[in-house]
Amino acid sequence: MTLRFGISALALLVASPALSQELNALVWCDHADPALVAPFEEKFGVKVNLKEYEGTAAGMAILDGSQPGEWDVLVIDAVDVGRAVEAGKLAPIPAEALPTGDFFPELVMAENNTVDGVTYAVTEKFGYNTIAYDKTKVDPADMADMATLVSGKYDGRIAIYDYYLPVLGLVAMGQGIATADITAESLALLREPLFALKKASKQVADVVSAQTALATGEVDIMVGGGEWVTAVLAADNPNLDWTIPKQGGLRWAQSIGVVAGTTQPDLALEFVKYIVSPEGQAKLATSACYWGMPANAKTGDVLTPEQKAVLRWDEQADFLARAQLYPIPDAALDTAMQDLWTEMLQQ
Amino acid sequence: MSLAARDRRLGWGLVAPALAWTVAFFVLPFAAMVALSFARMEGREIVPAFDPGNYARFFSEWPLFKALLNSMEITVVVTVVSVLLAYPLAAIIAFRVPVRWQRLALLMAVLPFWTSYVVRSYAWLLVLGQNGVLNKALLGAGLIAEPLEIAATRTATVIGFVHFFVMLLTLTIYANLVQLPTNYARAARDLGAGPVQVFRFVILPLTLPGVVTGAFLTFVLCMGDYITPQILGGNNELTLPQLIMLQLGRSGNFPLASALSVVLMAVITLAYLLSSRWLRVDRV
Numbered sequence: 001m002t003l004r005f006g007i008s009a010l011a012l013l014v015a016s017p018a019l020s021q022e023l024n025a026l027v028w029c030d031h032a033d034p035a036l037v038a039p040f041e042e043k044f045g046v047k048v049n050l051k052e053y054e055g056t057a058a059g060m061a062i063l064d065g066s067q068p069g070e071w072d073v074l075v076i077d078a079v080d081v082g083r084a085v086e087a088g089k090l091a092p093i094p095a096e097a098l099p100t101g102d103f104f105p106e107l108v109m110a111e112n113n114t115v116d117g118v119t120y121a122v123t124e125k126f127g128y129n130t131i132a133y134d135k136t137k138v139d140p141a142d143m144a145d146m147a148t149l150v151s152g153k154y155d156g157r158i159a160i161y162d163y164y165l166p167v168l169g170l171v172a173m174g175q176g177i178a179t180a181d182i183t184a185e186s187l188a189l190l191r192e193p194l195f196a197l198k199k200a201s202k203q204v205a206d207v208v209s210a211q212t213a214l215a216t217g218e219v220d221i222m223v224g225g226g227e228w229v230t231a232v233l234a235a236d237n238p239n240l241d242w243t244i245p246k247q248g249g250l251r252w253a254q255s256i257g258v259v260a261g262t263t264q265p266d267l268a269l270e271f272v273k274y275i276v277s278p279e280g281q282a283k284l285a286t287s288a289c290y291w292g293m294p295a296n297a298k299t300g301d302v303l304t305p306e307q308k309a310v311l312r313w314d315e316q317a318d319f320l321a322r323a324q325l326y327p328i329p330d331a332a333l334d335t336a337m338q339d340l341w342t343e344m345l346q347q
Numbered sequence: 348m349s350l351a352a353r354d355r356r357l358g359w360g361l362v363a364p365a366l367a368w369t370v371a372f373f374v375l376p377f378a379a380m381v382a383l384s385f386a387r388m389e390g391r392e393i394v395p396a397f398d399p400g401n402y403a404r405f406f407s408e409w410p411l412f413k414a415l416l417n418s419m420e421i422t423v424v425v426t427v428v429s430v431l432l433a434y435p436l437a438a439i440i441a442f443r444v445p446v447r448w449q450r451l452a453l454l455m456a457v458l459p460f461w462t463s464y465v466v467r468s469y470a471w472l473l474v475l476g477q478n479g480v481l482n483k484a485l486l487g488a489g490l491i492a493e494p495l496e497i498a499a500t501r502t503a504t505v506i507g508f509v510h511f512f513v514m515l516l517t518l519t520i521y522a523n524l525v526q527l528p529t530n531y532a533r534a535a536r537d538l539g540a541g542p543v544q545v546f547r548f549v550i551l552p553l554t555l556p557g558v559v560t561g562a563f564l565t566f567v568l569c570m571g572d573y574i575t576p577q578i579l580g581g582n583n584e585l586t587l588p589q590l591i592m593l594q595l596g597r598s599g600n601f602p603l604a605s606a607l608s609v610v611l612m613a614v615i616t617l618a619y620l621l622s623s624r625w626l627r628v629d630r631v
Contacts, residue, residue, distance in 0.1 A: 057391075057599030083391075156496070162582055164597075203499040203581030212469070217478045218498055331390035338598050339410075345585050346410040 022047045023267055025073035026059060028254060030125070030287035039283075040274045046267065056080040063089050068261035072268040078112045078253035079326045081121045091260040093269055095119040099276060099296060106251075106320045107295040113255055121257030124275050125284055127292040128323055129166035130249030132225025132242040134214065143221070146174040146245045150196045154221055158201040159213050161224025164341035165326050169250045170224065171197065172327075179250065179324045184336055191340060197223065198347050207290065214240060228252075231291035231310045244322050251323035253295070278302045285311065377612075384605035393601055401606035414590040415610065421501065421576070421586065422569040425508040426562050432509065433516030434558065440517070441524035453521065457514045464511075468578040471507045472498055475579075499581025507579045508569055515568075516561035523557025524550075559625035566618050570611065587611050 025031065029052050037048045053059045056077055063071060076084055084090045100108050100122065113121045131143050137157070142148040149158060161167055169179040171190050182190075202219050203209070207229070213219045215233055222229060226249070230240040256275055258268040274280045281294035282302040293311055294303075300313060312319070329337055387398045405411045440452045459467060474480045475497040482494040497503050527550065535545045573588040580586075585593070587607060594604035619626075 055597050058596045060391075061595075061599055061601075202496075203583060205582060206577075209578065209582075212472065213499075216473065216476050218472075218476050335388075335598070338593075342585065342590070342593065343410045345582060346413050 021045075022049055023073065023264065023271055024049045024051070024071050025075070025271065026051050026053060026062060026071050026259070027073070027075040028052065028054075029289035030284060030292070031075060032289065033283065033287040036280065036283040036287060039279065040271060043274075044267065044270065048271070056083065060084070060087060060089065063087075063259070069263040071259045072262040072264055073256065073271050074259050075124070075254055075256050076121065077326070078109055078121070078123055078126075078255040079328045081112050081255050081257065082115055082328075084257075085115045085120050088260055090120040090257045091262065091265060092118045092120060093122070093258050093272065097269065097273060098122045099298075102278075102298045103295050104293075104297050104316065104320065107253065109253060109255070112253075113257075121255035122272060122276055123253050123295040124256045124281070125292040126251060126253040126295060127228045128226040128242070128244060128249045128319060129161065129163075129170065129224045129252055130226050130242060130244045130323075132214065132222040132229050132240065134217070134220045134237075134239050135241045136239045137217070137220035140241070140243070143243050144245050146170070146247045149221065149223065150193070150200050152200070155200045156202050157220045158197075159203050159205045159210050159219040159222045159225075160197065160201050161210060161222060162204045162206050163224065164337050165329075166250045166252065167224045168194065168337055168341070169324065169327050170247075173247045173249075173324065176247075179327045182327045182329070182333070182337075184333055187333070187336055187340060194340065194344050195347055198344050204345060227311060228290040228292050231286075232288070234310050244319055249319075249323045251320070251325055252292075253325075254292075282307075380605045381609055383602055384609050386602040386605075388600055388602060391599060401603045402610075404603065405606060405610060410585075411590065411607075414585045414587045414607075415614070417584050418570055418586040418588070419614070421504060421508070422566055425505055425512060425569050426565045428505070428509050429512040429516050429565055430558060430562055433513045433561070434520055436513065437517045437520035437524055441521050449525075453518070456517050459510065460514055465574055465578070467511070468507055468575055471503065471510070471579055475503050475506065498579070499583060501580060501584065503579040503581070504576045507575045508572070511575075512565040512569065515564060516558075519561030519564070520554060520557045523554045527553055555625050559622050563618065563622045563626060567615050570615060570618075 023046050025048060027050050031037070032050050032052055037050070040046075041048055051062070051071075053062060059074070059076060060083075063074070074084065074090065081090065095114075098119070103123065107123045107126055109123050113119060113123060131146070131149075133140070133143050138154065142153065148154070168182070168187075168190060171194050172179055172182050172186070175189055175193060177186050177189065198204070201223070203213065205213055205219075205222070210222050210225060211229055211233060214222055214225075214229065215237055226242050230242055233240055256272050258265055258272060262268050275284060276296055278294075278296055278299045278301060281296045281299040285292060285294040285299060285303065286307055291311065293313075293316065300308065303311070303313070308314070327333075327337075382395075383393075384401055385397050385399065386393050387396050387400055388394070405415075436456065440449055440456070444452045462470075472479075476482070477494040477496070477498065479498065481497070482491075485491045486494065497506070531549050531553070532545050535549045540548065571588055573586075573592055576584075576586045576589060582589075587610070591604050591607045591611070594600040594607065
């Protein structure tokens with residue numbers, strides 16, 4: 001018999017939220033912006049408790065260690081919705097209640113948000129893992145080609161985003177391998193290019209460290225960066241920019257859904273609807289933690305011209321055409337990818 | 348009931364809360380962790396088993412084992428450098444600073460403790476960066492032509508650790524030094540010993556318990572620290588705690604994380620056994 005144990009220790013670390021008059025959401029840090037949840041709290045007269053997590057594995061562990069009904073809403077990587085559904089963590093939501101008709105067509109992502117024709121989540125925000133840089137320190141023309149990064153010209157001036165999926169995806173695209181075609185066999189082909197990139201880099205950085213490194217001039221280029229890194233720094237450092245090189249970039253997308261077993265599915269659905277409404281989308285897109293494009297195209301009516309310029313609103317058609325989705329590895333490939341990443345870190 | 352039996356019952360009664368606390372929050376979780384370290388992953392599921400595979404993997408896969416070596420190397424350097432810096436500082440406070448100012452001197456020495464650990468690490472990043480305070484000062488003074496590459500290196504990690512642990516060691520060594528009767532050194536001098544001999548044959552042996560206790564605490568805290576190498580080391584190499592965090596937060600591989608934690612516990616236990624001869628908590 002298969003048991004999930006060992007999770008309880010982690011569960012002890014998670015605050016157990018109260019259940020009455022409160023909505024409990026397991027989210028990414030962009031939802032923790034008070035400006036985002038305040039309008040919903042005022043409208044429905046409830047308190048929204050937010051618990052931040054990073055990485056699907058950590059989110060699943062928190063849900064595994066929680067009592068049924070403890071959580072109402074889950075934000076999750078769009079490519080991992082199927083994994084959450086398979087684990088029984090997400091409840092069906094009525095597709096007709098969601099404004100997906102107003103979405104950028106590429107962001108409806110029905111192949112990710114629905115399972116067997118049933119909708120379990122809806123895309124709320126997206127962006128790109130590509131090349132971010134300081135345009136006063138590097139030649140922007142060089143950033144159009146990933147090969148320049150390992151040419152020696154920028155050695156010691158590069159930070160690699162510390163997340164194996166997008167960076168391995170970028171390295172794969174640099175080798176002419178589509179992210180969807182990464183297999184255990186093709187992964188071996190990524191080893192040398194990945195290690196070469198590490199050799200040319202100064203550090204492997206999480207979000208905060210990468211932003212600090214770019215802002216302080218510690219590095220000039222961030223592989224895996226994008227608007228989510230540079231936008232929040234734009235006001236203080238307008239020299240930071242990003243581009244999608246000729247080899248392409250990765251498109252990240254996050255989805256939101258209702259947790260299976262919630263005791264207040266209607267309120268949870270209202271929260272989901274608020275988040276994907278133009279008002280909620282505008283606040284989520286410009287959240288204090290990180291910016292990103294809203295999935296709902298009608299948000300363009302709410303965002304200011306300055307905000308749209310930072311998000312590169314008018315260039316989305318081109319960006320969307322040249323970006324691929326994250327790799328979606330099965331358990332074995334995921335382990336192999338993480339092992340390769342660990343080996344790279346130890347180089 | 349005899350007096351002795353009553354005393355025994357009273358003793359057990361007094362110790363019971365602490366014992367229950369230790370069993371509930373250390374012994375049982377530790378036993379669960381050891382049991383989990385022998386489980387295995389099948390896909391994304393944890394399967395109970397008695398499989399030493401996680402330990403075999405740790406000792407046979409170089410990127411995993413190297414994390415232990417990295418932790419050991421950093422910890423030994425940090426401990427030695429911290430002792431070498433903290434001992435003179437503690438001695439100056441104990442012997443050179445007037446008694447009425449010693450409390451203030453100690454307060455100044457531990458002032459950085461008042462700052463959040465994470466904030467202090469990021470502050471060091473700003474000091475050690477290419478455009479940081481240190482490089483700007485050295486460049487401004489004409490001592491270097493190019494900025495030093497310190498941030499995002501092991502050196503930065505060591506500096507961050509040493510800054511923290513010098514404070515800790517200063518306290519433990521100072522506490523030991525001020526307990527030394529001044530007559531010992533005076534007697535040695537009367538018998539013809541020079542300053543070096545007084546230190547080597549009188550003061551150092553008598554303060555060794557404080558040094559070893561502080562060094563042991565430094566070793567334990569440094570071996571188990573995750574934040575400093577993560578922020579200051581630039582993630583350019585993994586220490587054992589970083590590797591454990593990767594297994595927990597990213598892979599969801601709780602069995603391997605448990606096995607790595609048991610290894611970490613074993614190393615610290617070994618350090619305790621090696622230093623136990625000199626460990627004297629009552630002297631600090």
